[in-house]
Amino acid sequence: MPLTDTAIRKTKPGPKPRKLYDAKGLYLLLRPDGSRWWRWKYRRPVTGKENTLSLGVYPDTGLADARAKRDEARKLLANGVDPGEHRRAEKAAGKERAANSFEVVAREWIAKQKSGWVESHASRIELRLKNDVFPWLGGRPVADIGARELLTTLNRVVDRGAVESAHRILQNCSQVFRYAIITARADRNPAEDLRGALPPVKPTHRAAITQPKRIGELLRAIDAYKGSLVTKCALRLAPHVFLRPGELRQAEWEEFDLDVAEWNIPPEKMKMRSAHLVPLSTQALAILREIEPLTGGGKYVFPSARTADRPMSDNAVLAALRRMGFSKDEMSGHGFRAMARTVLDEVLNVRPDYIEHQLAHAVKDPNGRAYNRTAHLHERVLMMQEWGDYLDILKAGDNVVPFRKKGDKDSSRIAIAARRRDT
Incomplete structure (x- = not known):
């Protein structure tokens, strides 16, 4: 039977918490100290996992008020919105914000997407919106924001010369508006009306050294680096694995099988x-064996200088390159990837799909299926070792491997091994 105020007042607390059930998941939790808390039990819209939402304290929140709050939460749930995430978004945005303000909806969207994002990616999106959108549009009802108002906000970013950031912010805003439409809090996406409204982004390429002679100079400079051993080993390993800087610095010992x-x-x-497998050359193994006595007892291969509980800073490798005299126009943290891609293709004549797969790009076969992490593993093991050997040649200053003519399929050990397997 549904609860009544009389039944609530007459029920006395006992030695253990008691639940007085009403209807549609609503109940009153009566604690031994006499306090009475309204709770609503529901299942999350995506995972189906059970969750509980607090709806206030009796008698400040009466039975009618508790039922009204429950019904509001049920409406959100019917539209695919997790009431718990919605409440957290409202709190993060501030009590003064409207329930369907752009900031509340945006934070709710971020919370829903976070589990599928790399942490740094989520932080960048949140920071963009917090700095460049929320101050002007955050408190506005998401359904009331028009294209002109959104363009005015984006032009503030363009005016300071951050055109690429403006394009990224427009993309994020469009995603927020689409989420608002899906959750029945907006009818249209004004970001779609702004196609072509922003200045085009001038293509930029991350600086990379790709000439064999210059690569040798870089490798010798790294060997002569006088900074911390952690940073030096990260610098030495980077050209051998050619991962993204964030993937390298967050390496954990438990991920390695030496x-x-x-x-x-x-x-x-x-x-x-997607899970990624990196075959380790003998050179890469030697670097890891060197640093293992120093950091092997902790979580990260390259921990922060301040605490072993965090990986090294985003700028550690970049700052070391600058200290060694390589300007931002010469070499970047991402430059080791371009270096490997260029030289493996043009000098060692490795098949492009082997290289792209090892770069963790979305490579597909002719039937459109994505390769799994072990695809062409034998060839990639050979490629990584040949690459390590070639880097040693360059570092010694003896560039004996000439540029080869495109299409010369028998000019590398990888190509020869692949041909033998095919026959």
Whole structure:
């Protein structure tokens, strides 16, 4: 039977908490100290997992008020919105914000997407919106924001010269508006009306050294680096694995099997959200063996200088390159990837799909299926070792491997091994 105020007042607390049930998941939790808390039990819209929402304290929140709050939460749930996430978004945005303000909806969207994002990606999106959108549009009802108002906000970013950021913010805003439409809090997406309204982004390429002679100079400079051993080992390993800087600095010892010479990176750390396998050359193994006595007892291979509980800073490798005299126009943290891609293709004449797969790009076969992490593993193991050997040649200053003519399929050990397997 549904609860009544009389029944609530007459029920006395006992030695253990009691639940007085009303209807549609609503109940009153009566604690031994006499306090009475309204709770609503529901299942999350995506996972189906059970969750509980607090609806206030009796008698400040009466039975009628508790039922009204429950019904409001049920409406959100019917539209695919988790009432718990909605409440957290409202609190993060501030009590003065309207329930369907742009900021509340945006924070709710971020919370829903976070589990599928790399942490740094989520932080960048949140920071963009917090700095460049929320101050002007955050408190506005999401359904009332028009294209002109959104363009005015974006032009503030353009005016300070951050055109690429403006395009990224427009993309994020469009995603928020689409989420608002799906959850029945807006009818249209004004961001779609702004196609072509922003200045085009001038293409920029991250600086990379790709000439064999200059690569040798860089490798010798790294060997002569006088900074911390952690940073030096990260610099030395970077050209051998050519991962993204964030993937390198967040390397954890539990991901490595040095006896098998493999580094298995879990999907949540990868940009494409797919597990990635890195075969380790003898040179890469030697670097890891060197740093293992120093950091092997902790979580991270390259921990922060301040605390072993965090990985090294985003700027550690970049700052070390600058200290060694390589300007931002010469070499960047991402430059090791471009270096490997260019030289493996043009000098060692490795098949492009082997290279792209090792770069953790979305490579597909002719039938459109994405390769799994072990695809062409034998060839990639050979490629990584040949690459390590070639880097040693360049570092010694003896560039004996000439540029080869495109299409010369028998000019590398990888190509020869692949041909033998095919026959």
